[in-house]
Amino acid sequence: MFIGHYGVAFALNRASPQTSLGLLFLATTIADVLLYVLYLFGVERVVIAPATTASVPISFQHIPFSHGLAATLLLGAATFAVVLLWSRAERRVRLAAAGALAFGVVSHWLLDLLVHAPDMPLLFESGGYGLRLYDHPLLTHAVEIGLLFGGLAVYLRSLGLRGPRGLAGPIGLGALLVVLQLVLRRGAIPVSLEAVAIQSVAGLFAIAGMAAVVDGRARRSQVPTPESLGAAGADATEGPERL
Ligand SMILES: [Zn+2]
Numbered sequence: 001m002f003i004g005h006y007g008v009a010f011a012l013n014r015a016s017p018q019t020s021l022g023l024l025f026l027a028t029t030i031a032d033v034l035l036y037v038l039y040l041f042g043v044e045r046v047v048i049a050p051a052t053t054a055s056v057p058i059s060f061q062h063i064p065f066s067h068g069l070a071a072t073l074l075l076g077a078a079t080f081a082v083v084l085l086w087s088r089a090e091r092r093v094r095l096a097a098a099g100a101l102a103f104g105v106v107s108h109w110l111l112d113l114l115v116h117a118p119d120m121p122l123l124f125e126s127g128g129y130g131l132r133l134y135d136h137p138l139l140t141h142a143v144e145i146g147l148l149f150g151g152l153a154v155y156l157r158s159l160g161l162r163g164p165r166g167l168a169g170p171i172g173l174g175a176l177l178v179v180l181q182l183v184l185r186r187g188a189i190p191v192s193l194e195a196v197a198i199q200s201v202a203g204l205f206a207i208a209g210m211a212a213v214v215d216g217r218a219r220r221s222q223v224p225t226p227e228s229l230g231a232a233g234a235d236a237t238e239g240p241e242r243l
Pocket of ligand 1: 112
């Protein structure tokens with residue numbers, strides 16, 4: 001899955017408004033960053049194989065550390081512990097941030113399970129589970145775009161954003177992600193997997209960076225409403241305790 005992960009990140013920002021949207025974007029896609037880094041270092045095995053699924057012509061032959069359930073749960077637990085210990089925010093804020101970021105990490109496996117070929121292991125073996133939604137490109141696009149805009153709607157409502165100034169950034173980011181989804185998930189066969197890996201890692205960090213900037217600007221243009229004060233908390237704007 002690609003942009004559907006960002007729908008989860010947008011929605012999680014409502015549960016932990018002090019956590020930068022950029023960090024949530026990174027948490028929900030850290031498994032793919034790991035996948036391509038581990039591939040480049042020869043730890044995980046991925047090959048170009050056009051017959052794998054209709055949307056992604058890549059066979060993920062051995063991906064237990066980036067996309068295994070056990071490794072994902074361990075990474076989620078580690079994320080929770082590190083944020084809890086590292087952050088200096090008050091306990092309630094720290095718990096919300098740790099929970100949101102850990103859930104974001106773990107959510108990646110669940111959403112990928114829906115789309116992948118049966119290649120996601122429970123432990124550290126090769127092969128595993130996957131419900132193959134990638135075999136249905138239109139349905140894949142519909143699910144991913146639906147998840148993205150569902151999460152975006154939760155985010156916009158929790159911030160009480162309105163007017164072109166407040167809405168332009170988040171909606172522009174959403175539109176850019178839809179374009180990337182349609183271009184990158186059209187089943188084109190890559191020439192070089194190394195190039196795909198490097199571009200993917202750079203792209204995932206760039207998107208997270210854009211989300212952080214958009215989130216910061218949106219919060220500065222935020223108009224306080226009863227809903228934003230109630231749901232997201234009166235301290236949802238930027239402050240010293242933001243992560
Ligand atoms: Zn993935």
